[in-house]
Amino acid sequence: MSLQVDNLTVYYQTLRGDVQALEDATFSIADGEIMGLAGESGCGKSTLANSLIRLVPPMRFVRGQVRLDGEVLPIDDARRMSDYRFSRLSVIPQYAMNALNPTRKVGKMVAELLGSKGVDFAAMIPELKRRLDLVELSHDVLKMYPIELSGGMKQRVVMVLSTLLNPSLLIADEITSALDVSTQKAVAEMLVGFRDRGFVKSLIVITHDISILYQIADTILIMYAGQLAEKAPTDVIIRAPRHPYTKLLIASLPEVGVRYAKRRLSGIPGRPPLLLDPPAGCRFRERCSVAFEKCLEAPPFVELEPGHFVACWKELGEDADA
Amino acid sequence: MLTLEHVSKVYRVGTFGGRALVAVHDVSFDVRDGEVVSLIGESGSGKSTIGKMILRLIPATSGRIVFNDVDISTLKGPALKEYYRRVQGVFQDPFSSYNPIFKADRVFRLIRDEFFPTIAPSEWQGRVEDALRAVGLNPGQVLGKFPHQLSGGQLQRFLIARALLLDVEFLVADEIISMLDASTRVDVLNLLADLKSRGLSILFITHDLSLGYYISERAVILYQGCILEMGATERIFGTPLHPYTRMLMASAPRLDKKWEQVEIELRGKHLESAAGCVYYDRCPEATRDRLCRTQRPALVAVDDDHFVACGRYA
Ligand SMILES: Nc1ncnc2c1ncn2[C@@H]1O[C@H](COP(=O)(O)OP(=O)(O)O)[C@@H](O)[C@H]1O
Ligand SMILES: Nc1ncnc2c1ncn2[C@@H]1O[C@H](COP(=O)(O)OP(=O)(O)O)[C@@H](O)[C@H]1O
Ligand code: SF4
Ligand SMILES: [Mg+2]
Ligand SMILES: [Mg+2]
Numbered sequence: 076m077s078l079q080v081d082n083l084t085v086y087y088q089t090l091r092g093d094v095q096a097l098e099d100a101t102f103s104i105a106d107g108e109i110m111g112l113a114g115e116s117g118c119g120k121s122t123l124a125n126s127l128i129r130l131v132p133p134m135r136f137v138r139g140q141v142r143l144d145g146e147v148l149p150i151d152d153a154r155r156m157s158d159y160r161f162s163r164l165s166v167i168p169q170y171a172m173n174a175l176n177p178t179r180k181v182g183k184m185v186a187e188l189l190g191s192k193g194v195d196f197a198a199m200i201p202e203l204k205r206r207l208d209l210v211e212l213s214h215d216v217l218k219m220y221p222i223e224l225s226g227g228m229k230q231r232v233v234m235v236l237s238t239l240l241n242p243s244l245l246i247a248d249e250i251t252s253a254l255d256v257s258t259q260k261a262v263a264e265m266l267v268g269f270r271d272r273g274f275v276k277s278l279i280v281i282t283h284d285i286s287i288l289y290q291i292a293d294t295i296l297i298m299y300a301g302q303l304a305e306k307a308p309t310d311v312i313i314r315a316p317r318h319p320y321t322k323l324l325i326a327s328l329p330e331v332g333v334r335y336a337k338r339r340l341s342g343i344p345g346r347p348p349l350l351l352d353p354p355a356g357c358r359f360r361e362r363c364s365v366a367f368e369k370c371l372e373a374p375p376f377v378e379l380e381p382g383h384f385v386a387c388w389k390e391l392g393e394d395a396d397a
Numbered sequence: 398m399l400t401l402e403h404v405s406k407v408y409r410v411g412t413f414g415g416r417a418l419v420a421v422h423d424v425s426f427d428v429r430d431g432e433v434v435s436l437i438g439e440s441g442s443g444k445s446t447i448g449k450m451i452l453r454l455i456p457a458t459s460g461r462i463v464f465n466d467v468d469i470s471t472l473k474g475p476a477l478k479e480y481y482r483r484v485q486g487v488f489q490d491p492f493s494s495y496n497p498i499f500k501a502d503r504v505f506r507l508i509r510d511e512f513f514p515t516i517a518p519s520e521w522q523g524r525v526e527d528a529l530r531a532v533g534l535n536p537g538q539v540l541g542k543f544p545h546q547l548s549g550g551q552l553q554r555f556l557i558a559r560a561l562l563l564d565v566e567f568l569v570a571d572e573i574i575s576m577l578d579a580s581t582r583v584d585v586l587n588l589l590a591d592l593k594s595r596g597l598s599i600l601f602i603t604h605d606l607s608l609g610y611y612i613s614e615r616a617v618i619l620y621q622g623c624i625l626e627m628g629a630t631e632r633i634f635g636t637p638l639h640p641y642t643r644m645l646m647a648s649a650p651r652l653d654k655k656w657e658q659v660e661i662e663l664r665g666k667h668l669e670s671a672a673g674c675v676y677y678d679r680c681p682e683a684t685r686d687r688l689c690r691t692q693r694p695a696l697v698a699v700d701d702d703h704f705v706a707c708g709r710y711a
Pocket of ligand 2 (some may be wrong): 408411418441442443446447
């Protein structure tokens with residue numbers, strides 16, 4: 076088991092109260108697993124990613140435990156976490172492309188990052204060049220400033236950079252979202268290549284684009300309003316989802332081959348609740364067509380079949396006598 | 398309704414504008430009444446430039462854009478104002494169309510002041526509310542709010558409601574879906590489809606092929622300012638002929654099949670060639686045909702409403 080997360084709960088402290096962005100997340104990722112993480116914007120995907128790496132204010136650790144390769148991570152202690160960051164687990168944050176330091180050449184940036192981890196840059200150069208070759212980047216990028224690189228090139232630089240020390244876990248947050256379909260495919264396949272070559276043991280790929288996850292992920296975890304809704308092998312999520320939200324989400328996706336004139340897709344009526352004061356129980360309740368009294372309690376995330384987890388009272392058979 | 402005839406756009410770039418950048422090259426196509434045409438291409442292919450020329454935000458360098466038999470570059474004064482009442486644009490980043498210090502519904506007051514100053518305030522209010530309901534918003538929930546208090550999808554729909562109030566005939570929709578979540582996305586797409594069935598013509602600019610397929614009758618495939626393929630949506634998607642179109646199709650992530658192991662050229666394979674096909678340096682088919690390097694293939698008809706600019710079909 077690469078990663079084991081138990082009851083992880085993280086809020087944002089604001090003047091108006093806590094934003095309950097991540098509530099009792101419990102899931103695990105196996106060695107070699109590429110887990111896709113999807114859900115509408117604002118459902119807590121980035122919060123989950125960032126809290127595993129750098130849980131700093133306004134984020135507030137409420138409860139839970141995270142183990143990486145069996146070792147408990149001090150995620151509520153950002154200083155101690157720096158021993159793990161980049162070497163044991165790495166994140167490519169959303170908008171990382173734009174966050175590259177514009178005044179540093181790429182090579183210098185790599186050297187500084189390695190230096191901060193006590194790793195000798197010169198000794199890493201052959202491996203660095205080998206990896207640039209793999210992502211089809213010329214070694215010249217090391218002498219270039221970020222502004223001289225296209226979006227797709229920057230994204231590949233960030234990928235190489237964040238995996239240079241072979242972390243156990245890489246979290247890639249929306250790294251394909253701003254790219255053309257052609258670059259998107261190349262970058263997504265490179266992530267798989269990184270796993271296949273053992274640069275990373277396992278991966279969390281965050282995107283709101285489920286069709287990309289269908290291409291590269293082994294499993295998909297669906298979140299809704301700060302709660303986990305469903306996790307299953309990719310084909311099961313796409314073909315046989317069980318959570319009412321996942322079903323609606325999958326049904327709303329346009330595909331090549333679907334014309335509105337022939338088959339009109341339907342959206343999901345309503346909007347997600349505000350997380351400042353979310354409703355008690357299942358947070359999908361207000362939009363759910365099969366909700367019943369039991370849903371006033373938060374449904375547990377239960378493994379209904381091997382590898383298939385669902386948080387829905389209906390699927391748990393709780394409505395049998397209702 | 399709207400026709401582009403040999404339209405080109407050259408930007409002057411570099412210090413003192415010393416270098417010419419051909420953003421759009423000799424583009425001709427038309428959008429008929431009540432038709433949705435998708436303009437599809439990688440970023441930088443010139444899609445927004447075409448949209449901006451249609452909206453007269455920038456002039457064409459050469460060629461003509463004709464709206465209902467009138468060359469739009471000749472429009473002035475009241476005629477230009479009338480053009481803007483009939484032709485409007487909605488853009489990718491809905492937030493950029495709003496001034497954060499004003500309430501979002503100011504966009505409606507502005508068009509009243511501009512176009513309908515004689516309509517009584519109460520009647521105007523009624524029209525605004527009707528338009529909001531038509532785009533699936535609850536007026537009571539969205540009026541009087543600041544932009545940051547509304548979601549991207551709501552702001553996007555505000556802009557479509559504004560187009561409805563103007564009773565526009567032609568809408569340029571530039572990547573308006575890409576910022577939205579899957580569920581909201583379908584709602585906005587369906588809304589456009591409904592407006593189309595009421596007679597609105599739409600130029601639907603996107604880099605997402607599945608969205609283009611869902612909504613449009615015809616598609617125009619653009620690369621480096623040139624049309625490489627165009628025609629009926631079924632033909633383009635059913636039998637894509639240009640290697641560029643095929644590459645786009647193969648890369649688009651789909652839910653019904655997994656990516657094939659096609660090699661995508663991120664770096665040009667061949668040396669760039671000014672004279673030949675614009676896709677030459679990335680084209681996997683090019684080596685077989687020497688003419689690709691030296692001759693720019695013309696856009697030729699290969700079937701009913703199916704055109705392709707590739708040496709293999711010349
Ligand atoms: N710095 C912050 N302060 C307060 N609330 C925040 C902050 N960052 C995110 N949130 C809220 O937390 C929730 C989850 O956000 P996020 O994890 O970014 O979602 P996602 O990545 O799925 O789009 C949202 O409701 C968002 O508004
Ligand atoms: N105002 C401008 N000045 C100079 N070059 C521009 C300008 N606007 C766009 N371009 C260039 O024109 C080309 C086409 O851009 P654009 O129409 O925005 O493409 P798309 O919308 O397909 O991404 C690009 O190479 C872009 O860099
Ligand atoms: S727990 Fe209840 S409200 Fe939540 S998804 Fe299941 S049936 Fe719907
Ligand atoms: Mg995010
Ligand atoms: Mg554009």
